[in-house]
Amino acid sequence: MNRIILIGNGMVGYKFCEKLIAHPKRNQYDLLVFGEEIRPAYDRVHLSEYFSLQSPDELLLASRNWYQENGITLRTSELISWIDFENKKVLTHKGESFDYDYLVLATGSSPFIPPIKGVEKAGIFIYRTIEDLESIQNYADKLKAKGRFQAAVLGGGLLGLEAANASKELGMTTHVIEFAPRLMPRQLDQNGSDLLQSKIENMGIKIHLGKNSKEIVGEGKVERIDFTDGTSLPVDMIIISAGIRPRDEVAKNSGIAVGERGGVLVNNKMETSIPGIYAIGEVALYNQNIYGLVAPGYEMAGVALDQILGGTKLMSPSIDMSTQLKLVGTEVASFGDPFIEGESAIPIRYENKQRGIYKRINISKDGSKLLGGILVGDSADYNALFQLYINEMKLPENAEDLILGQRGSGSKSLLGSVLDLPDSAQICSCESVNKGSICEALKSGACTDLKGVIQQTKASTCCGGCKPMVVDLVKETMKSLGKEVKETICEHFEYSRQELFDLVKLNNTSGYNEALDQFGKGHGCEICKPVMASIFASIFMETANKQIAIQDSNDRFLANIQRNGTYSVVPRVPGGEITPEKLVVLGQVARKYDLYTKITGGQRIDLFGAKLNELPLIWKELIDAGFESGHAYGKSLRTVKSCVGSTWCRFGMHDSVSFAIRIEERYKGLRSPHKLKGGVSGCIRECAEARSKDFGVIAVEGGWNLYVCGNGGANPKHAILLASQLDDDTCIKYLDRFLIYYIRTAGPLIRTSTWLEKLEGGIEYLRKVVVEDCLGMAEEFENDMDGLVEKYTCEWKEAIENPETLKRFKPFVNSEESDDQLVFVPLREQKMPRPW
Amino acid sequence: MVTPNLAPMEEIVSLYQTVQFSEVISWIKVGTVTDFPENAGACIKHNSRQIAVYHFTRTQKWYACQNLCPHKMEMVLSRGLIGDMSGVPKLACPMHKKTFSLEDGSNLNGEDYSIATYPVKIEDGIVYIGFAE
Ligand code: SRM
Ligand SMILES: Cc1cc2nc3c(=O)[nH]c(=O)nc-3n(C[C@H](O)[C@H](O)[C@H](O)COP(=O)(O)OP(=O)(O)OC[C@H]3O[C@@H](n4cnc5c(N)ncnc54)[C@H](O)[C@@H]3O)c2cc1C
Ligand code: SF4
Ligand code: FES
Numbered sequence: 001m002n003r004i005i006l007i008g009n010g011m012v013g014y015k016f017c018e019k020l021i022a023h024p025k026r027n028q029y030d031l032l033v034f035g036e037e038i039r040p041a042y043d044r045v046h047l048s049e050y051f052s053l054q055s056p057d058e059l060l061l062a063s064r065n066w067y068q069e070n071g072i073t074l075r076t077s078e079l080i081s082w083i084d085f086e087n088k089k090v091l092t093h094k095g096e097s098f099d100y101d102y103l104v105l106a107t108g109s110s111p112f113i114p115p116i117k118g119v120e121k122a123g124i125f126i127y128r129t130i131e132d133l134e135s136i137q138n139y140a141d142k143l144k145a146k147g148r149f150q151a152a153v154l155g156g157g158l159l160g161l162e163a164a165n166a167s168k169e170l171g172m173t174t175h176v177i178e179f180a181p182r183l184m185p186r187q188l189d190q191n192g193s194d195l196l197q198s199k200i201e202n203m204g205i206k207i208h209l210g211k212n213s214k215e216i217v218g219e220g221k222v223e224r225i226d227f228t229d230g231t232s233l234p235v236d237m238i239i240i241s242a243g244i245r246p247r248d249e250v251a252k253n254s255g256i257a258v259g260e261r262g263g264v265l266v267n268n269k270m271e272t273s274i275p276g277i278y279a280i281g282e283v284a285l286y287n288q289n290i291y292g293l294v295a296p297g298y299e300m301a302g303v304a305l306d307q308i309l310g311g312t313k314l315m316s317p318s319i320d321m322s323t324q325l326k327l328v329g330t331e332v333a334s335f336g337d338p339f340i341e342g343e344s345a346i347p348i349r350y351e352n353k354q355r356g357i358y359k360r361i362n363i364s365k366d367g368s369k370l371l372g373g374i375l376v377g378d379s380a381d382y383n384a385l386f387q388l389y390i391n392e393m394k395l396p397e398n399a400e401d402l403i404l405g406q407r408g409s410g411s412k413s414l415l416g417s418v419l420d421l422p423d424s425a426q427i428c429s430c431e432s433v434n435k436g437s438i439c440e441a442l443k444s445g446a447c448t449d450l451k452g453v454i455q456q457t458k459a460s461t462c463c464g465g466c467k468p469m470v471v472d473l474v475k476e477t478m479k480s481l482g483k484e485v486k487e488t489i490c491e492h493f494e495y496s497r498q499e500l501f502d503l504v505k506l507n508n509t510s511g512y513n514e515a516l517d518q519f520g521k522g523h524g525c526e527i528c529k530p531v532m533a534s535i536f537a538s539i540f541m542e543t544a545n546k547q548i549a550i551q552d553s554n555d556r557f558l559a560n561i562q563r564n565g566t567y568s569v570v571p572r573v574p575g576g577e578i579t580p581e582k583l584v585v586l587g588q589v590a591r592k593y594d595l596y597t598k599i600t601g602g603q604r605i606d607l608f609g610a611k612l613n614e615l616p617l618i619w620k621e622l623i624d625a626g627f628e629s630g631h632a633y634g635k636s637l638r639t640v641k642s643c644v645g646s647t648w649c650r651f652g653m654h655d656s657v658s659f660a661i662r663i664e665e666r667y668k669g670l671r672s673p674h675k676l677k678g679g680v681s682g683c684i685r686e687c688a689e690a691r692s693k694d695f696g697v698i699a700v701e702g703g704w705n706l707y708v709c710g711n712g713g714a715n716p717k718h719a720i721l722l723a724s725q726l727d728d729d730t731c732i733k734y735l736d737r738f739l740i741y742y743i744r745t746a747g748p749l750i751r752t753s754t755w756l757e758k759l760e761g762g763i764e765y766l767r768k769v770v771v772e773d774c775l776g777m778a779e780e781f782e783n784d785m786d787g788l789v790e791k792y793t794c795e796w797k798e799a800i801e802n803p804e805t806l807k808r809f810k811p812f813v814n815s816e817e818s819d820d821q822l823v824f825v826p827l828r829e830q831k832m833p834r835p836w
Numbered sequence: 837m838v839t840p841n842l843a844p845m846e847e848i849v850s851l852y853q854t855v856q857f858s859e860v861i862s863w864i865k866v867g868t869v870t871d872f873p874e875n876a877g878a879c880i881k882h883n884s885r886q887i888a889v890y891h892f893t894r895t896q897k898w899y900a901c902q903n904l905c906p907h908k909m910e911m912v913l914s915r916g917l918i919g920d921m922s923g924v925p926k927l928a929c930p931m932h933k934k935t936f937s938l939e940d941g942s943n944l945n946g947e948d949y950s951i952a953t954y955p956v957k958i959e960d961g962i963v964y965i966g967f968a969e
Contacts, residue, residue: 525919526928549876553930
């Protein structure tokens with residue numbers, strides 16, 4: 001038996017373990033792993049998620065048991081302090097020594113701390129380990145309690161921006177300080193950086209470029225940073241993210257060759273200057289470079305393992321450093337050589353300041369190849385462009401189409417079909433999975449669906465950036481094998497939502513159990529039950545009181561569950577118009593039941609913190625005062641937001657409030673695949689933000705313009721003009737048709753904007769259906785809607801009038817007590833649930 | 837505002853340990869069959885414990901587990917949707933839809949935490965939950 005010792009149990013070290021146990025020669029080797037950190041290897045790439053996790057253990061790449069079960073000895077909290085290569089031994093910091101036959105260094109790197117005066121003060125942190133984040137959080141909490149909120153991140157690179165976002169999420173006012181004249185200087189050019197800067201500033205983070213820090217000032221702790229240009233910035237804490245330094249200290253002290261600026265020198269076999277000793281990951285200096293990404297590290301792990309086990313695998317001569325930034329709300333990607341121009345390359349740039357998009361691709365002089373590029377604001381085509389670049393594929397005649405083509409056209413239009421990629425095309429660079437192995441997994445019959453392919457090949461399990469491409473590949477391969485890829489709901493129904501909708505309508509199926517018996521199998525689950533509930537509601541206008549057991553939990557209790565298991569109460573306030581009398585009632589009820597009150601973003605009032613058993617009591621009082629359910633809990637019509645319009649506003653062209661109320665009254669209670677929101681503005685100043693809604697109506701000369709398929713949320717989209725200068729009734733008619741068409745055909749939890757994106761023919765086709773009636777179904781759609789409107793009942797009224805349905809609001813079947821585990825803490829003059 | 841004096845979280849969590857049928861020492865009567873909703877859950881209280889009870893009417897089976905979701909430590913599991921995964925009866929927490937097997941309490945999303953389950957028996961239309969003390 002040969003013994004391998006691995007120093008370092010980080011991401012790359014872990015990958016080495018994983019690759020060893022999958023190897024046929026595994027049984028001839030014994031693996032002993034030393035890790036300095038207290039935990040087994042965890043996912044550093046998703047480190048920032050630490051703040052939103054219940055336990056840091058959720059970040060572990062594998063549990064401690066996994067090592068044991070696979071015959072690997074793991075010793076955490078142990079540092080190797082000396083390598084005696086002549087006698088093939090390592091020494092731990094506790095003085096114990098261990099023999100090896102092969103040694104692998106995977107000691108990673110540590111953040112570089114620039115030699116600024118005062119850098120040792122309290123309140124200065126780095127961003128690398130779980131413990132670092134823990135201390136950042138604790139320190140920030142203490143600062144906030146003292147009313148101090150200023151944080152700075154030194155370094156405006158990929159990691160610095162991630163740290164800045166985390167600091168902002170912690171509630172700190174955050175500044176990014178960058179020495180270079182632009183953000184992400186290694187990945188972006190000036191234009192790209194300018195755009196990214198404005199996006200990040202919009203997120204509330206302040207950016208200071210071209211700043212050289214001279215001294216960190218403060219008594220014992222950080223109070224201020226002084227810059228060389230004479231300016232300064234008062235701050236209460238600092239996170240340093242100024243690059244990385246390989247952790248080569250053991251190697252260096254023990255006489256293994258390191259580079260001039262650090263890093264253990266390796267050849268393309270990952271061998272160091274000493275035979276039998278290898279280095280992989282961020283500690284390895286290969287081609288005179290340190291690679292601060294997981295993908296090259298994983299490749300190195302594969303090469304070193306293969307070499308040790310007698311193979312001949314070599315490291316690729318050139319390493320790809322393409323990256324995407326992982327900040328919600330900012331799409332940024334950079335691939336290949338982002339800057340190249342001059343003799344050998346021609347850059348093509350596209351910039352749309354209004355839409356916040358900048359794209360640049362660098363094309364070889366002869367126009368045949370893609371050499372690199374930058375995408376800011378819209379990186380939807382990153383995967384496709386990356387494939388063109390990495391596989392050196394021939395470009396289309398007009399290379400500019402690559403960035404000027406239609407948005408959201410995805411991989412298909414750019415690459416022809418994903419199936420045209422060569423088998424060797426690397427799809428997932430983290431796990432190094434190529435197109436061939438994905439297709440083979442399906443062709444060989446080993447896998448039959450996306451889930452299987454991901455499980456077997458591990459593609460898209462690391463950073464997830466390649467997921468859209470993997471999905472496409474699986475779809476297209478299945479199609480080429482003659483297998484229809486059905487978008488089925490779940491294991492219980494092998495139908496799409498649209499098919500189920502038609503089945504229920506055709507068979508006049510009356511309930512979920514019947515549907516399961518007729519066209520499903522098994523006993524249902526949390527996915528198909530709410531989908532079916534929505535279908536029953538959309539066809540028969542049945543309220544959530546009818547089939548209680550299949551409602552999503554919020555619909556079952558006709559209220560939104562909150563962090564501590566209490567509920568919120570949101571009565572409908574059509575168009576945002578409310579009488580003083582009703583406002584008084586809301587205040588009285590909230591006071592009586594001690595509810596936290598807040599004006600919502602949807603122009604109504606939310607009362608939070610109601611206990612399950614209080615819900616019917618509260619609603620009884622509200623209904624007696626003339627309120628109705630606001631359906632804030634349902635996938636159904638929420639609000640039709642309105643500006644004040646021509647009744648009061650000096651610019652108003654039409655009476656937007658009256659029209660908004662008419663629309664909201666018409667569609668209230670309407671259940672749909674996802675929630676529905678509307679807006680009506682009295683003129684083009686658009687104070688109702690109607691174009692960020694599923695349907696928006698804006699007053700213009702001669703009538704209303706009707707816009708559809710917009711939304712806010714994580715992927716904001718402006719609604720698109722469907723028809724203009726409509727009178728009230730025509731507008732309603734078109735809305736009826738549009739809504740029923742959407743309700744019948746959209747997939748579960750698909751908002752109108754995503755639905756439109758997938759609708760073949762796009763807005764032009766939708767216009768044909770709604771305005772020109774190309775399907776000949778307009779009348780049917782309108783009748784359907786009339787039928788639904790007629791059947792509307794307030795489901796809260798229904799609930800409180802029926803003692804049987806009221807049973808569900810009893811906290812305990814066997815006791816009259818209410819839940820005594822609920823904890824609230826004070827918040828300004830109100831209260832909130834205790835923090836998680 | 838009432839802020840009850842609660843036991844520390846570890847103590848609350850340690851209240852819930854899976855009880856096997858063979859380990860039951862006392863069967864506690866918690867209601868009649870019709871007190872519980874069909875194909876859904878409801879909660880019962882026994883001393884300091886909250887137990888979620890589910891009636892799978894389609895298979896005529898009953899299951900019980902802790903009402904405390906181990907994800908964010910909230911007393912909410914009885915309010916979640918139930919169903920099956922390849923035949924294994926399961927429940928989805930109403931907060932973030934983490935799913936658990938009702939047979940052995942294991943986490944079906946591959947995460948580390950799991951829940952404690954309790955035996956249920958029905959005699960003459962009365963529902964009993966088994967405890968090990
Ligand atoms: C209360 C409120 C925030 C506030 O205090 O202002 C709110 C609260 C919630 N929103 Fe919202 N949203 C609220 C207005 C909005 C708005 C603004 C608006 O309606 O004009 C938006 C952006 C517009 C839009 O929907 O496109 C908004 C976009 C979202 C999204 C993202 C939707 C998307 O398509 O991306 C979600 C998540 C989802 O639905 O999947 C969400 C989900 C939620 C949930 C349901 C999250 C949850 O599952 O618990 C919150 C429930 C709170 C509760 O219990 O009542 N909320 N949410 C607002 C209630 C409005 C109302 O009167 O009904
Ligand atoms: C916040 C953050 C976000 C990131 N995002 C991305 C991303 O989106 N994409 C990407 O590709 N990369 C990203 N990275 C980089 C990625 O995490 C690293 O490239 C990867 O972790 C390197 O793996 P490694 O095993 O070489 O080093 P590490 O993961 O650092 O592991 C080295 C381990 O060795 C231990 N060790 C060191 N010396 C000794 C010793 N003498 N004895 C015992 N143990 C020792 C260390 O304590 C450490 O646990 C990110 C990094 C961070 C910090
Ligand atoms: S944005 Fe909406 S979903 Fe997110 S925390 Fe605020 S209310 Fe909740
Ligand atoms: S609290 Fe149960 S899943 Fe999050």
